[in-house]
Amino acid sequence: MNTHIQALKLVLARMRQKMLSTFMISLVIAVALCIPALFYIGVNHLATFSNQLQSETEMSIFLKLDTDQTAINALKESLANNEAIKSVKFVSKEEAWQQLKAKVETNDLEKNPLPDAFFIQSKSAEPAALEALKSSLSELPNVEQVLLNTEWVKRLSALLALGKQIILLVAGLLAVALLVIISNTVRMQIVTQKDEIIVSKLMGATNGFIRTPFLYAGMLYGLFGGILAILMLISMMWLFNLSIAQISSLYHSDFSLPIYDNALFIKIILFAIAIGWLGSYLAVTRAISSIKIN
Amino acid sequence: MIKFDHVTKRYPASDDVLKNVSMNIDAGEFVFVTGHSGAGKSTLLKLIAAIERPTSGTVLIANQNISKLSESAIPFMRRRFGLIFQDHKLLYDRNCFENVILPLHINGITGLDAAKRVRAALDKVGLLNKEKAMPITLSGGEQQRLAIARAVVSRPSVLIADEPTGNLDASYATDIMSIFQAFNQVGVTVIMATHDALNRYAMEKRVLHLDHGVLNQSEQK
Numbered sequence: 001m002n003t004h005i006q007a008l009k010l011v012l013a014r015m016r017q018k019m020l021s022t023f024m025i026s027l028v029i030a031v032a033l034c035i036p037a038l039f040y041i042g043v044n045h046l047a048t049f050s051n052q053l054q055s056e057t058e059m060s061i062f063l064k065l066d067t068d069q070t071a072i073n074a075l076k077e078s079l080a081n082n083e084a085i086k087s088v089k090f091v092s093k094e095e096a097w098q099q100l101k102a103k104v105e106t107n108d109l110e111k112n113p114l115p116d117a118f119f120i121q122s123k124s125a126e127p128a129a130l131e132a133l134k135s136s137l138s139e140l141p142n143v144e145q146v147l148l149n150t151e152w153v154k155r156l157s158a159l160l161a162l163g164k165q166i167i168l169l170v171a172g173l174l175a176v177a178l179l180v181i182i183s184n185t186v187r188m189q190i191v192t193q194k195d196e197i198i199v200s201k202l203m204g205a206t207n208g209f210i211r212t213p214f215l216y217a218g219m220l221y222g223l224f225g226g227i228l229a230i231l232m233l234i235s236m237m238w239l240f241n242l243s244i245a246q247i248s249s250l251y252h253s254d255f256s257l258p259i260y261d262n263a264l265f266i267k268i269i270l271f272a273i274a275i276g277w278l279g280s281y282l283a284v285t286r287a288i289s290s291i292k293i294n
Numbered sequence: 295m296i297k298f299d300h301v302t303k304r305y306p307a308s309d310d311v312l313k314n315v316s317m318n319i320d321a322g323e324f325v326f327v328t329g330h331s332g333a334g335k336s337t338l339l340k341l342i343a344a345i346e347r348p349t350s351g352t353v354l355i356a357n358q359n360i361s362k363l364s365e366s367a368i369p370f371m372r373r374r375f376g377l378i379f380q381d382h383k384l385l386y387d388r389n390c391f392e393n394v395i396l397p398l399h400i401n402g403i404t405g406l407d408a409a410k411r412v413r414a415a416l417d418k419v420g421l422l423n424k425e426k427a428m429p430i431t432l433s434g435g436e437q438q439r440l441a442i443a444r445a446v447v448s449r450p451s452v453l454i455a456d457e458p459t460g461n462l463d464a465s466y467a468t469d470i471m472s473i474f475q476a477f478n479q480v481g482v483t484v485i486m487a488t489h490d491a492l493n494r495y496a497m498e499k500r501v502l503h504l505d506h507g508v509l510n511q512s513e514q515k
Contacts, residue, residue, distance in 0.1 A: 001404055002402060002405070003399070003404075005404075006399055006404055044414050124439075195383070195385060196385055196387075197385075199385060199396070200396065201369075202343075202345065202372070202377055202383070203372065203373070203377070203396065203397045203400050203448075204369040204370060204371070204372035204373035204397075204400060204401075205369060205400040206366070206369045207366075209399075209400055214489040278345060293345060
């Protein structure tokens, strides 16, 4: 136990001496961690978002422009009596026109180009049932077009699944890069401390005694890199939320990224420490057997 | 304590450095190893300190056969010895105190106990006032004394010194010799290699003389 505290103190003192290079190495590690983490946060959030959307069952029914009031009333009645439909909301072309005018400058348009529309909620969220309802509604008189709002969501979630696989790949590649960076850094330290290693071996130091400080160095690089990566992620997400806030207010959405994802942060740090340990273990094991005292 | 039985040492692509050496060193002895340079003095010391293993023959240290020790047992065997080299092998990136404490850390001794022992060792070699100094600022004789402090701080039963006075002028050399004398008087076995006959001018010690790897078993003077 004492040996470990001693080794940790030694490593921290050395790192304090070489503050700048320690910071640089941590920064490299942090950037390498940040890239897949950022992708992960983005894709993950879009995925929950799209799952939410997918469970929505709204359909839009747009009527032909020349539909008269009696036809609309007839349609309204038939929709209200449809067993598969949970709720019906009618938006007349005048209402839609007013809403549009309220939001956007529409002086260029002299005539209302909008159709009357029904927005309905299906009782079932089954894709097959939705599909059947959609085709039956399309065949009603005066219906121009029926839009199932979830179709693009399905495509999005398929893309997101692909995105997740790409993230795994990128993360794997960057993990290898991190391993090389850390083990190279530790190897360079071993070279500069060769005299110390030789003297320690002559005095009867075990391989474990020699290895311990380097393992701590590797783990500390991982820890510092991980903390730095998290700070970078937090500030990037904060900036992103700031700029997205304007856009989402235009869309009446409160879309924003969660800034503090503690489970993810802990994973990043543990992963970085583990990579740090492994990288320095590989370097120091190879070095110990290559440094001969005789 | 230390027993060589028909020991031969050969390095790859070289002649035998030691040829059929048999000898015995008892606990508490003060032994000189002499010979011209390249006679095998350093190799003999390395065999004693378990840094090298014999090509043939057996080296027994405290009744343990060095050739048969496992790789993981070697470090513990080495802790019985305090090693002193001609080139000191001090670590120049740390001060005197930190140099001397290293063997204690290797032995798992830390904290106040370690600090006390470091100061005691520095005191014995007359460097107590230099504990914060960097080794590079010390004179050659002081550096060698620092190396001795480092060698004795973990209280080894055997001191092995390879030409400890080789680079020093006469007055420093006398200094160093008297320090070794003092340790020998309290029971520490001292084995010292030297090519310089002057070093044993005032002492009547046993001499192991090597000539091209052949040991001329010495007579007790």
